[in-house]
Structure formats: C-alpha cells, structure tokens
Amino acid sequence: ETGVTQSPTHLIKTRGQQVTLRCSSQSGHNTVSWYQQALGQGPQFIFQYYREEENGRGNFPPRFSGLQFPNYSSELNVNALELDDSALYLCASSSGGHTQYFGPGTRLTVL
Amino acid sequence: GNSVTQMEGPVTLSEEAFLTINCTYTATGYPSLFWYVQYPGEGLQLLLKATKADDKGSNKGFEATYRKETTSFHLEKGSVQVSDSAVYFCALSSTTDSWGKFQFGAGTQVVVTP
Numbered sequence: 001e002t003g004v005t006q007s008p009t010h011l012i013k014t015r016g017q018q019v020t021l022r023c024s025s026q027s028g029h030n031t032v033s034w035y036q037q038a039l040g041q042g043p044q045f046i047f048q049y050y051r052e053e054e055n056g057r058g059n060f061p062p063r064f065s066g067l068q069f070p071n072y073s074s075e076l077n078v079n080a081l082e083l084d085d086s087a088l089y090l091c092a093s094s095s096g097g098h099t100q101y102f103g104p105g106t107r108l109t110v111l
Numbered sequence: 112g113n114s115v116t117q118m119e120g121p122v123t124l125s126e127e128a129f130l131t132i133n134c135t136y137t138a139t140g141y142p143s144l145f146w147y148v149q150y151p152g153e154g155l156q157l158l159l160k161a162t163k164a165d166d167k168g169s170n171k172g173f174e175a176t177y178r179k180e181t182t183s184f185h186l187e188k189g190s191v192q193v194s195d196s197a198v199y200f201c202a203l204s205s206t207t208d209s210w211g212k213f214q215f216g217a218g219t220q221v222v223v224t225p
Contacts, residue, residue, distance in 0.1 A: 100157075102156070103154050
C-alpha cells in the first residue's frame with residue numbers, strides 16, 4: 001500500500017510569485033486535506049477536497065486555492081506569495097472516517 | 112469554536128523515565144481525539160486515537176484515555192527511549208464540523224537523553 005506522497009520536497013520562491021504543490025493520496029482514499037504548519041506551531045487547516053469538490057475551508061484568503069483530480073490526487077495553489085506563507089505544507093488523506101494520514105510535507109520558503 | 116491546548120515544551124527526560132504530555136480540548140458534539148508525532152524534517156505520523164468517551168488508544172508503549180468529564184486526552188509512556196525524541200501533537204476532529212478539519216494543539220517537544 002502506497003502512502004501519501006508530496007512534491008516537491010523543498011521550494012524557494014520570491015514575494016508575489018505563484019506556487020503549486022502536489023499531493024498523491026494513499027491508495028483507496030478519496031479525501032484530501034491541506035494544512036499549513038508554520039515553524040514551531042501546530043498545523044492549521046486550509047481546506048479539504050472530497051470527490052473533486054471543496055468540502056470545508058479554514059481561515060485562509062482566496063489566494064489559496066486547490067484542485068482534486070479524478071484519481072484523488074490534489075494540488076494546492078498559492079498566488080501572490082507573501083513572506084508569511086513560508087511554512088511546511090502538509091497534505092493528508094482519508095477515506096470515510098476521521099483518521100487522516102499525512103505526507104512528508106513540502107517546505108516552502110518565500111524570500 | 113473547537114480548540115486543543117497542550118502543555119508547552121520542551122520536556123526533557125532521561126532514558127527510561129515516565130512521560131506525560133497533558134492535552135485538554137474544547138469541542139461541540141463528540142469529537143474523535145488523536146495523538147500525532149513529528150520527527151525532525153518529517154510529516155506527521157498517527158500515534159494513536161480514541162473515538163468515544165473512555166476509549167483508550169495505545170501504540171508503541173504510548174497510551175491515552177479519552178476523558179469526557181475532564182475533556183482531556185493525556186499521553187503517557189512508562190519508559191521512554193532516545194528514539195522517542197520528537198514533537199507530539201494532540202488533535203481533535205469534531206463530528207459537528209467538517210470532519211476533515213483537524214484542530215491541532217501547538218505541539219510539545221520531547222527530548223530524551225541517554
């Protein structure tokens with residue numbers, strides 16, 4: 001069974017740029033959630049996708065957007081990057097229950 | 112809204128010592144409760160969970176009991192090893208909220224010395 005994978009591992013961008021992060025869910029999982037984890041803090045919920053539809057959103061501005069594809073993989077897009085967007089971005093997948101399984105994360109640095 | 116409060120770290124222990132990390136929560140309805148562990152440079156790994164009151168989750172020598180009366184889910188391990196050094200996160204998932212929206216505590220760093 002393949003776990004949750006994310007790409008890229010690390011990314012460096014400058015203010016104002018746009019970024020796309022990718023996530024492949026665990027086999028058999030139809031739900032993907034994205035979290036932002038700033039240094040020294042707990043993860044904060046960004047949004048969740050279930051069967052290609054957004055299914056819940058946290059307190060993040062519209063410049064954070066996402067997609068889910070028919071194979072349940074997902075993308076997180078962030079436009080107009082700000083310095084405070086520097087964080088570890090975590091993807092988690094689940095299927096029909098509350099337990100979420102996390103990927104290794106993408107470390108985004110905005111300069 | 113829902114929230115999770117856990118004890119601040121770092122918690123520094125000697126090998127074979129007893130570990131307790133306190134976690135309390137505020138939630139509507141009947142949340143499921145989780146402990147995740149994060150090793151340096153890695154994502155979160157599920158350590159254990161409990162889905163209803165009085166349930167005890169356990170894994171790798173760690174235990175936590177879902178106490179509805181005290182709204183707590185404290186993590187314990189009887190004898191820690193150096194390999195247990197990590198950051199531990201308490202989290203809840205509420206049945207009255209989007210069930211994908213995990214609410215995490217701020218994390219507790221545990222350092223185990225030989």
